Amino acid sequence: MKVRTIFGVVLALSAAAPASAAPVRRFALLLGNNRGGPETEPLRYAEADAKKVQAVLRELGGYQGQDVVLLAGAPADEALTALTALEARVAAAKAAGARTSLLIYYSGHAKVGDLLMGPSRLDMGLVREHLKRSAADIKIGIIDACESGALTRAKGGRRGPSFLYDTDDREATQGLILISSSSENESSQESDELGGSFFTHYLTSGLRGDADDSGDSRVTLGEVYEYTYHKTVAVTASTRSGVQHPTYSYDLAGQGDIVLTDLSKGQAGLLFGPELEGRYLVFDLGREQVAAEISKAAGEARSIALPAGEYAVKKRMQDHLRMVRLSLGEHGAVPVLESRMERVAFEDDYAKGPILRAELERRRRRLSLEAQVVYQGFLSGAARRELFPALPLFGATGRIGPMLGGAYLSLDLLFGSRRGLVLDLGALALSQDFFETQVAGSLMWRFGGSIVQFGVGPRLAALYMRRSFPFDPDLKTQDMLGLSPAGATELMFFVGPGGHVVLSAFGRAGLLLYSVDDNRALAYAEGGLTVGYRP
Amino acid sequence: MKWKLACVALAVPLAACNAPFSNDEILFLKAAPRGLRIEVPDEQGVQHQGLRVAQSDERTPARFYQDTLRSAQEANDGILSLLDMVDALVVLEPSVREDDKRVWGPLPASEAAELALVVTRVRTATVVQFTSTSTPAEADQYFEFYMAARPPGTGDDAWVVLFGGTSLPQTSNRQGTGVLAVDFDNFRRFDPTIDAAGLVYVAYDTRFEQTAIDLAIDVVRQGPFMAKAAWAYRDDGEGGGRFVYYLIEDLVPTTPAEEILGIAARWLPTGRGRADVVVTEGDVPTFYLASECWNDAFERVYLASSIPTPDFTPSGEVSACGPDLLSPQFPDD
Numbered sequence: 001m002k003v004r005t006i007f008g009v010v011l012a013l014s015a016a017a018p019a020s021a022a023p024v025r026r027f028a029l030l031l032g033n034n035r036g037g038p039e040t041e042p043l044r045y046a047e048a049d050a051k052k053v054q055a056v057l058r059e060l061g062g063y064q065g066q067d068v069v070l071l072a073g074a075p076a077d078e079a080l081t082a083l084t085a086l087e088a089r090v091a092a093a094k095a096a097g098a099r100t101s102l103l104i105y106y107s108g109h110a111k112v113g114d115l116l117m118g119p120s121r122l123d124m125g126l127v128r129e130h131l132k133r134s135a136a137d138i139k140i141g142i143i144d145a146c147e148s149g150a151l152t153r154a155k156g157g158r159r160g161p162s163f164l165y166d167t168d169d170r171e172a173t174q175g176l177i178l179i180s181s182s183s184e185n186e187s188s189q190e191s192d193e194l195g196g197s198f199f200t201h202y203l204t205s206g207l208r209g210d211a212d213d214s215g216d217s218r219v220t221l222g223e224v225y226e227y228t229y230h231k232t233v234a235v236t237a238s239t240r241s242g243v244q245h246p247t248y249s250y251d252l253a254g255q256g257d258i259v260l261t262d263l264s265k266g267q268a269g270l271l272f273g274p275e276l277e278g279r280y281l282v283f284d285l286g287r288e289q290v291a292a293e294i295s296k297a298a299g300e301a302r303s304i305a306l307p308a309g310e311y312a313v314k315k316r317m318q319d320h321l322r323m324v325r326l327s328l329g330e331h332g333a334v335p336v337l338e339s340r341m342e343r344v345a346f347e348d349d350y351a352k353g354p355i356l357r358a359e360l361e362r363r364r365r366r367l368s369l370e371a372q373v374v375y376q377g378f379l380s381g382a383a384r385r386e387l388f389p390a391l392p393l394f395g396a397t398g399r400i401g402p403m404l405g406g407a408y409l410s411l412d413l414l415f416g417s418r419r420g421l422v423l424d425l426g427a428l429a430l431s432q433d434f435f436e437t438q439v440a441g442s443l444m445w446r447f448g449g450s451i452v453q454f455g456v457g458p459r460l461a462a463l464y465m466r467r468s469f470p471f472d473p474d475l476k477t478q479d480m481l482g483l484s485p486a487g488a489t490e491l492m493f494f495v496g497p498g499g500h501v502v503l504s505a506f507g508r509a510g511l512l513l514y515s516v517d518d519n520r521a522l523a524y525a526e527g528g529l530t531v532g533y534r535p
Numbered sequence: 536m537k538w539k540l541a542c543v544a545l546a547v548p549l550a551a552c553n554a555p556f557s558n559d560e561i562l563f564l565k566a567a568p569r570g571l572r573i574e575v576p577d578e579q580g581v582q583h584q585g586l587r588v589a590q591s592d593e594r595t596p597a598r599f600y601q602d603t604l605r606s607a608q609e610a611n612d613g614i615l616s617l618l619d620m621v622d623a624l625v626v627l628e629p630s631v632r633e634d635d636k637r638v639w640g641p642l643p644a645s646e647a648a649e650l651a652l653v654v655t656r657v658r659t660a661t662v663v664q665f666t667s668t669s670t671p672a673e674a675d676q677y678f679e680f681y682m683a684a685r686p687p688g689t690g691d692d693a694w695v696v697l698f699g700g701t702s703l704p705q706t707s708n709r710q711g712t713g714v715l716a717v718d719f720d721n722f723r724r725f726d727p728t729i730d731a732a733g734l735v736y737v738a739y740d741t742r743f744e745q746t747a748i749d750l751a752i753d754v755v756r757q758g759p760f761m762a763k764a765a766w767a768y769r770d771d772g773e774g775g776g777r778f779v780y781y782l783i784e785d786l787v788p789t790t791p792a793e794e795i796l797g798i799a800a801r802w803l804p805t806g807r808g809r810a811d812v813v814v815t816e817g818d819v820p821t822f823y824l825a826s827e828c829w830n831d832a833f834e835r836v837y838l839a840s841s842i843p844t845p846d847f848t849p850s851g852e853v854s855a856c857g858p859d860l861l862s863p864q865f866p867d868d
Binding site: 425427429430465474476 | 703
């Protein structure tokens, strides 16, 4: 509401103010860095977000190719060097008489006022100072990072009239505006479904047309900020990390709003007619990423500008998706028709980004069946001599997962036997045949990639042991059934085409509770190999 | 039975259906001696080895061999067969399972008696040597056992011990060493037809694939150790053996005085053997000595007698005994 009020005032003022402006030359430095150095988990989409912004600025924002500098994964000193060089070019353009704008966009980690760029840090205050000192007429800083509200705090700007650039005859607007994706103590979140951060996703969707509330085919800073703010707050309210509030500050002079994208510059696009209602995701099949999102009510038409390519539009229903494939040429708007959308099951969603696809693949419950060979030995020499001899076991292992909190459930069925062993009871020595059956279940949590994974987890085995004395007719066959808790580790390899062949080496340590002659917890160890197939 | 049926029906090895997985179960089961036998070769036994030599009608059966065989059979069928009572009990599940004790029974054995076998473990390090020729054995525990009987339906106070002793089980197939005493006076309380009396002591050692059995018969209960008869049996584990027995009895009816008879018999795996006999005391003022050799068909091939009689007329040459059996070994040797 606050945002709407402020920008509403700005727009109201701008409507009454005359302005005249020369054509603007626009410069942008776009920074994306997935890595934030020690103590941070790598991001998945920060660098992709910067590329999305680059695309929309070039296609719809009037930015010339050479004036947009994109640095993906660059350290702080490289970013500062690029900024300094870009400022020089801004100053040169300004000296040549052009009106100029400079936009700095950053997507990545941030903490305690610093942008974390790999192992290096860049002070947000320094970025702000660079923007303030820049010769550009319009300076925009957008930080999509955790705790990025540090950029906008203590700004001291005023609530002045909005500004426009070369859009009408009102007085050209000048000054600085800073936007952050979250407040000072909030996290900025990514979405696997969207293939990017929530904030940048809505920023670019809005710039592509979904924020064009006025329907004038131009998306202003006020429109896109308000759109991005509300979408981000609404969507992140239900996430595990909590709601995320974008913030802004400004120091502007002049009148008119700042137009960031002109949809008429896009030569192709999708047209969502009045009959459509709801939230639609537009997926760029060629780039394997979400290109835009449209949320609309029935009765209004909405268009978004997109480059030529293959797209899928999908709408999430309660228990399925509705999807349609569309091909965009170089020119013209293609309508999205409800009647052409088909029902698609969630698992058959063909519009997923590679990371999400990999993640879903990782989460996909899979069954494997493996042959197993294992050698079992009790740690106590007395236990081996008098009760349970060392034994090779053979059998099968079935695994299914992930399930139960990401764990894999394994079931082992093993058999082993040895003949002619000596049962050494000190004064009494006997020849025995020994047999063991083991039925075990384990829950293994796995870590690692798609080829090599390390697993660890608990195991519970039921052990049936039987010994007979073929050369001693006086003695009956003896047997016991015991429960054995154990811990297990495994190193798994998924090899071959599609990773269908499973190889693993494992080790286990367990206790067998023996309570016949006396009560003892006998420790044993097992090691072995498996080889099998995973469909 | 239902449990057993369930095991069979399931046909999976997931239920413990057999005896407990217990070393103690084995040790206690092995504690009481079983299957002791004096194995003197006979015609059938040697035939089984394929060594039988055709017997000619002109030959004379070896008299002392037959005495030896008969004495061994009497020991097997008499005293040692009593140990078969152990077999009858230990096929049952123990009625008492304690850390150091097992009890099998009571088992109704006849209208006159029910039986119980009690085995206790003594956790004391010891060195045992039960027969005169046993290799001493070190053990950190040994077992005591006794077979008891009582009239059916009576209380615990009615139990009397039929036989009991001490043992050290070792290796498989009923091997071990131990000593036991059989109380025939107590046996007669349940079976008056038994004509034996007093105590019989049996020491045995069946370790190392060899067998040594010493028996002392009709031992006087009090006073110095006296026996009316004694056996000592040794086999070499390869078919050869030695059997010595003494008998105190009125063998020469001239006067009621008792003579002492001693026979020392030894044989080779083929069955060929030699017996050396001594009779003294009573109506034999000096020694009567005799030696007999027999061939693989248990026919006399040599006889020497210090007092020739119609039954014991010297015959043959000592060389017919064969090189291993040329020298006499009288019981006192």
